[in-house]
Amino acid sequence: MRPFTYARATSIDGIHAVQSATGARILAGGTTLYDLMKLGIETPGHLVDVTSIAGLDEIRSHQDELIFGALVTMSDAAAHPAVLQRAPVLAESLSKAASPQLRNMATLAGNLLQRTRCAYFRNGPEYPCNKRMPGSGCAALDGLDRGHALFGGSRSCIAVYPGDWAVALAALDATVDVHGSRGMRTLEVANLHRLPGDTPHLETVLEPDEMILNIRVPVGRLGQASTYHKIRDRESYAFALVSAAVALELDDGMVRQARIALGGVATRPWRVPAAEAALAGQRLDRAAALEAGRVAFADARPGQHNGFKVALGTAAVADALMIAAERSPSR
Amino acid sequence: MSEHDPSPHDRSHDLSINRRDVMLVGVAMTGVTLVGFGETTAATPSAPVARPEMNLTIHFQVNGRPIEMSVDPRASLLDVLREQLDLTGAKKGCDHGQCGACTVHVDGRRVASCLTLAAKMEGRAALTIEGLTPADGPLHPMQQAFIDHDALQCGYCTPGQIMAAVACVQEGHASSEAEIREYMSGNICRCGAYVGIVAAIRDAAVTMGG
Ligand SMILES: Cc1cc2nc3c(=O)[nH]c(=O)nc-3n(C[C@H](O)[C@H](O)[C@H](O)COP(=O)(O)OP(=O)(O)OC[C@H]3O[C@@H](n4cnc5c(N)ncnc54)[C@H](O)[C@@H]3O)c2cc1C
Ligand code: SF4
Ligand code: FES
Ligand code: FES
Numbered sequence: 001m002r003p004f005t006y007a008r009a010t011s012i013d014g015i016h017a018v019q020s021a022t023g024a025r026i027l028a029g030g031t032t033l034y035d036l037m038k039l040g041i042e043t044p045g046h047l048v049d050v051t052s053i054a055g056l057d058e059i060r061s062h063q064d065e066l067i068f069g070a071l072v073t074m075s076d077a078a079a080h081p082a083v084l085q086r087a088p089v090l091a092e093s094l095s096k097a098a099s100p101q102l103r104n105m106a107t108l109a110g111n112l113l114q115r116t117r118c119a120y121f122r123n124g125p126e127y128p129c130n131k132r133m134p135g136s137g138c139a140a141l142d143g144l145d146r147g148h149a150l151f152g153g154s155r156s157c158i159a160v161y162p163g164d165w166a167v168a169l170a171a172l173d174a175t176v177d178v179h180g181s182r183g184m185r186t187l188e189v190a191n192l193h194r195l196p197g198d199t200p201h202l203e204t205v206l207e208p209d210e211m212i213l214n215i216r217v218p219v220g221r222l223g224q225a226s227t228y229h230k231i232r233d234r235e236s237y238a239f240a241l242v243s244a245a246v247a248l249e250l251d252d253g254m255v256r257q258a259r260i261a262l263g264g265v266a267t268r269p270w271r272v273p274a275a276e277a278a279l280a281g282q283r284l285d286r287a288a289a290l291e292a293g294r295v296a297f298a299d300a301r302p303g304q305h306n307g308f309k310v311a312l313g314t315a316a317v318a319d320a321l322m323i324a325a326e327r328s329p330s331r
Numbered sequence: 332m333s334e335h336d337p338s339p340h341d342r343s344h345d346l347s348i349n350r351r352d353v354m355l356v357g358v359a360m361t362g363v364t365l366v367g368f369g370e371t372t373a374a375t376p377s378a379p380v381a382r383p384e385m386n387l388t389i390h391f392q393v394n395g396r397p398i399e400m401s402v403d404p405r406a407s408l409l410d411v412l413r414e415q416l417d418l419t420g421a422k423k424g425c426d427h428g429q430c431g432a433c434t435v436h437v438d439g440r441r442v443a444s445c446l447t448l449a450a451k452m453e454g455r456a457a458l459t460i461e462g463l464t465p466a467d468g469p470l471h472p473m474q475q476a477f478i479d480h481d482a483l484q485c486g487y488c489t490p491g492q493i494m495a496a497v498a499c500v501q502e503g504h505a506s507s508e509a510e511i512r513e514y515m516s517g518n519i520c521r522c523g524a525y526v527g528i529v530a531a532i533r534d535a536a537v538t539m540g541g
Contacts (some may be wrong), residue, residue: 003385006404006450031446034407035427047404049451075440099517100502101495104440106449236516289338 002043005021005102008243009048012056012211016074016180022049026059026211028071028110031102034318036115041132049164051107056213058081058257066090068215074165075100077108086219088327089245093168096230099237109212112166112176113204116159117239130156131200145303147200147239150310152267157200160264161193162239168228169265174217187295189215191303193268203226205277218325222247222257225328226289229310229320230263242263242313244296248284250328255279260296260317265309275317286318293317360429391452393418394462402449409433409444411452420490421461423520431518433490434460434498441498443517460490465496472538473497476531484522492518496532497539505536 008026009015018024028034036042050056056069061082068077077083078094082242085177098106120127127136140148140158148158170190192204206212209296217223226247232238243263251255258279261268275296282288294312300310370508384388386401395418411425412418412435424432426445433445436458444457463471473493476482483489495518499505504514512525520528 001405004388004404006448008453027448027451029446030448030451031428031443034446037405038426049448051451099428099431099443100498100504100514101431101434101441101443101517102446105442236513285532 001037001040002045003235004037004044007046008049008052009050009273010052010054011270012050012053012179012213015048015050015211017248018046018048018208019127020181022046023208026281029073029106030110031087031098031106032114033108036122040124041122048327049210061086064142064218064220066217066219068108068217070107070212070214072108074098074103074106074108074111081095085224087172087217087225087226087247089171089228089324090165090217091242091248092228092230093164093245096236097164106166108215109176111163112212112215113202113206114163117142117162118159119244121303127278131159131196131203134199134201137309140238140302144305146305147241148303148306149267150265150297150300150302150306150313151262153197153301154196154198154200154267156198157196157267159200159267161266161268162264163241163269164228164230164243164263165245166193167261167269169215170247171226171247171259171261172217172219172222173259174215176212177214177216178206179213180207182207183215186216186262190269190271193244195316196267221249222259225250225324227320227327229323231316242309242316244313244317246317246320246324248261248324248328250284250325253283253287255282255284258292258321260292260320262296262317265300265306265313274298279321284321286322287317289321292321348454354536377512387450388505389450391454394457394459402478404448404450405446406449408437408447408449408452408457410433410456411449412444418459421494422487422490424488424491429519430488430490430491431495433493434494434518436498437496439501441495471495471497473531473535475498476524476535476538477528480527480531480534481524482527482531483520486517486522488522488524492520495509496528496535499532500536500539505532508533 025044026045027049056071058069059072059080060067074094078091084091095259121129121132127139130138134165138157150158174189175186228245230240231245240263242265245261258276260272260275278295279292296317297310297313375394381486388401391397409421412421421444423434424430428443428446433443434441435444438455475497503515505511508529511529
């Protein structure tokens with residue numbers, strides 16, 4: 001592993017200055033960054049540990065909004081009563097991710113910025129990979145693409161964004177507050193990650209000196225009737241083969257509003273507005289739910305080994321809609 | 332800039348990063364001790380290999396014992412426990428957070444020690460399988476239950492399983508077999524001793540009052 005200096009920040013002031021002067025990277029739980037440093041894929045010369053900064057590990061439940069500090073751990077957020085009650089899709093996206101040990105370590109901001117699990121990316125220089133080494137090619141395009149994207153891929157990269165939490169956040173129109181040398185700004189989670197295009201090594205729209213401080217989730221009429229439905233190769237402790245984050249507002253069995261985002265099948269968290277529109281004004285029954293699932297996957301572009309995800313994902317969306325509907329205060 | 336690059340450090344950035352709240356916790360590179368990203372100097376990137384003087388000093392507790400030691404900034408808690416403190420109970424299975432063999436408790440919560448940077452242990456307390464009960468005392472109820480239920484074969488995963496299982500009960504996640512399976516899913520057993528492991532945890536949960 002490349003040597004690095006380690007600094008511990010006790011306040012957010014000055015972190016961006018250190019980052020722009022030295023190229024230092026933020027270290028939170030380290031479950032992505034340290035993992036990839038061990039593999040020689042991340043090679044920062046300087047780390048700034050932000051986990052001792054006070055006040056960024058709180059969850060606040062306001063009337064129309066849940067606010068998560070960047071340093072809240074996955075396990076604390078997943079177990080928080082207001083989150084469980086007001087937006088189960090969020091709690092489930094976290095409790096169905098990683099393992100109890102990792103959820104105790106990993107932070108909510110770090111989670112958003114986790115990197116792909118593409119085996120060619122992780123396994124190092126014997127494979128071409130445009131994300132790891134721009135211009136080297138993509139081993140997955142003609143390779144084992146069972147875990148690769150059906151949506152959002154390019155000729156340069158078809159790596160799946162593997163996280164669950166960001167998918168749930170995208171479904172609820174969440175935003176992040178970001179702090180850097182240009183001051184504060186707010187970004188939509190759904191637009192935080194870039195499509196790979198010709199530059200798959202550029203994964204988000206964050207500047208190198210920007211730090212996420214808060215994650216804000218509007219929860220009003222939408223939230224309670226929601227679920228994160230995650231299909232995996234094994235029952236637990238695996239990344240999604242396909243997942244559906246769904247939130248509904250129902251009125252007497254009719255859909256007033258539906259939100260659907262897909263995980264495990266796209267290069268970034270993937271909202272499917274066409275499927276949402278297909279449900280609006282409909283009575284939600286199994287047939288309507290399946291039709292929404294079909295619409296969600298209508299534009300899928302499977303490769304050689306991941307075509308099974310179209311049928312699997314269609315059913316997952318339908319099941320998620322039915323589970324969410326059960327939770328509606330007004331069915 | 333390489334290790335041998337004699338060019339003087341460009342101090343033009345230093346003023347802009349002269350912030351005391353970003354505190355470097357004692358790192359030396361290319362012979363210069365850094366006390367902060369501020370006045371002293373910013374670090375020289377890309378020193379080729381770790382040298383002893385690059386170590387940093389951390390203060391933490393292991394199994395109730397206060398420890399001050401020098402660690403390589405790159406070291407994991409797992410490596411420090413095993414290689415420097417001779418506590419070889421926690422095992423290295425995958426070194427990437429995937430198997431649970433390295434599970435220990437930090438400040439009362441179970442973590443994967445292989446993905447915990449030792450540098451992050453400053454001011455914290457680790458509990459390993461060696462510290463679960465006093466050395467001359469009886470076994471912990473969870474250890475006894477693993478023996479009673481034959482909850483192991485080769486034993487490599489066992490210290491991690493037991494530390495995870497103790498946490499699982501303490502968290503209140505051992506109320507049913509299904510819940511135990513879910514909350515123990517971070518611990519892989521290559522020998523497939525899962526049936527015994529679940530039975531042991533159910534038993535110990537009662538003894539532990541969980
Ligand atoms: C075995 C294994 C299984 C996993 N399974 C799942 C799964 O099923 N589902 C899932 O969703 N995830 C899974 N993960 C991923 C895990 O959830 C992430 O690694 C974790 O959430 C990252 O958070 P962290 O705090 O450890 O981030 P770090 O590793 O500390 O940081 C990750 C990145 O974010 C940057 N960063 C951190 N905090 C900030 C901030 N506040 N502002 C700006 N940048 C920041 C860092 O610089 C780094 O680039 C798994 C990981 C492992 C190792
Ligand atoms: S899919 Fe992307 S990450 Fe995977 S090998 Fe191709 S370029 Fe690399
Ligand atoms: S060695 Fe840490 S999880 Fe496998
Ligand atoms: S007893 Fe052998 S790996 Fe679990």
